[in-house]
Amino acid sequence: MLGKFITFEGGEGSGKSTQARLLADALAARNIATAMTREPGGSPFAEAMRHVILDPATPPHSPLSEALLFYAARADHLDHVVRPALNDGVWVICDRFIDSTRVYQGVAGGLPGEVIDTLNEMIVSPTLPDLTIILDLPAELGLGRAYARRVDRINPDTEADAYERRDLEFHWRLRGAFQAIAAAEPQRCVLIDAAQDEQEVFAEVWHAVESRLLAAGA
Template sequence: MAEAKLPTNARFLTFEGGEGVGKSTQVKRLLARLTRLGIAAVRTREPGGTPKAEAIRSFILQGRSEEWGPGAEATLFAAARLDHVNQLIAPNLASGRWVICDRFHDSTRAYQGLTGGVDDTLIEALEDLALNGHKPDLTIILDMDPEEAFKRVAQRALEDGIPAVADRFEKEDLDWHRSLRKGFLEIAERNPDRCVVISADQPESELAKAIWSAVTQKFPELIREATA
């Protein structure tokens, strides 16, 4: 499927990586920085972003789809993604806004494909349907040893006074999460023009600087225009 033609100032950024690497925090920080520069941008997440997609998110993360297997989960993610793209991502890009998404199609490739064993043919067919020509311009993959990432999650839960409750994927064992990490790194290796791998095992502010460096290197002309 051909990529969608967008306004020259519209950019689509996605954040990927395993559990607990800090994607959501860095998405918020990047959005705030772009906004300060006067760049119109929105943030969203997957699965989710629209009411229908959020309902599918809840169904999956509660573990209600687990018994159906990775193939069915990949199909559910694609259904959520299709609605998300059509109702939120595409309209914002068409209006010239940047879209920053916490997870996108690479998560399906890593979780259900490379880790879950779903055949590439199905993954690619679902991807062609759901993306509707809207591929990310830049994907930032936050990389971290899964064992350290889960220690971070537990520490944050302790500091916030909130019990750490594992969702559908967080509850998988460390070997599964190590395989997931390898899957994301393989995706980055296959797509060097789009993907940038950044170590998430560093202070939040330093990680934000590394991400900003990746963004400015990818879109130097747009950043120059915004800061001129």
């Protein structure tokens, strides 16, 4: 049987990485083989591209060139990591995926939605997520968490990236765009209030996974 494909989406500091880890542990406790991965990145080629895409030193590039880089990385990640795992029956948990492209390059960057639809048909289809968990949080709260995370640990990999440096209005637009995706695709997406504490958020994550993917007949 194919594994299930679960993606986490939401703004900076909304708790995606935290919840992805909690979910991987909970599934492992149920003896479900699980692979955790992330975008941009997730395979050696895509991780190399991640540095190019997120490097704050790179001069601003157009949303189209950015989206094409993301999809080059995504094609490699899907072929080398996601699809082989799903085919082996492993559940794949991915930290950011297609909805981040639609929100960052599409809604915030101005790239027409049809361009992203076409790229999804060419590159992602038929490997769409079985479930997408969208963590919803006021932008300033998320940025505050992301900032606290950086000053907590002195690690060059956690410097503010090009997106984190954008103004608050940009991050409010992102939040609205994630909410709109959740409203438009209720079959695939669950919107969760991420201002709650970690365990409260996780209880809702687990409820979504259990009721939609683990329940009899799911």
